[in-house]
Amino acid sequence: METVRFTVGYTHTDSNGTEFLDQYQDYTSGFIVTIYASSLGNFSVDPASTYLDATVDVTGQISTYDGYNEILNPTSIVAVG
Numbered sequence: 001m002e003t004v005r006f007t008v009g010y011t012h013t014d015s016n017g018t019e020f021l022d023q024y025q026d027y028t029s030g031f032i033v034t035i036y037a038s039s040l041g042n043f044s045v046d047p048a049s050t051y052l053d054a055t056v057d058v059t060g061q062i063s064t065y066d067g068y069n070e071i072l073n074p075t076s077i078v079a080v081g
Contacts, residue, residue, distance in 0.1 A: 001075065003059045006031050011048040019048040021056070021077075032070040033058050039073045047077055054079045 010025040017037030023030030035047055060074035 001059055002062050003057050004031060004062065004071065005055065005057050005080065007055045008051045008053065011052045013048055019046075021047060021051055021058075028066075028068050030068075032068060033060075033074055033077070034070055034072050036073055043077065051077060051079060055081050 006023045008021045008023070009030070010022040010027075011020060012022075013019050017040070019035045019037075019040065020027070021033040021035075023032070033047075035043075040047070057076075057078045057080055058071050058074045059076045060071035062069055062071055064070075
């Protein structure tokens with residue numbers, strides 16, 4: 001597990017309820033966090049609406065998908081500062 005700190009510049013939810021917290025609107029040029037709808041119950045807040053424009057520490061397994069870095073289903077997200 002690793003922790004990454006970044007500012008969430010863009011969020012969205014797809015038609016399946018998966019939420020994305022992106023460092024930039026163009027997700028391919030920054031860091032991305034993907035939270036499947038089935039994992040949203042692990043959070044006491046709605047990540048997409050709560051963390052937009054916030055600096056966060058995200059803990060989880062970092063992987064590379066299609067050339068960009070992401071944490072898939074993080075174990076924690078904490079707003080800092």
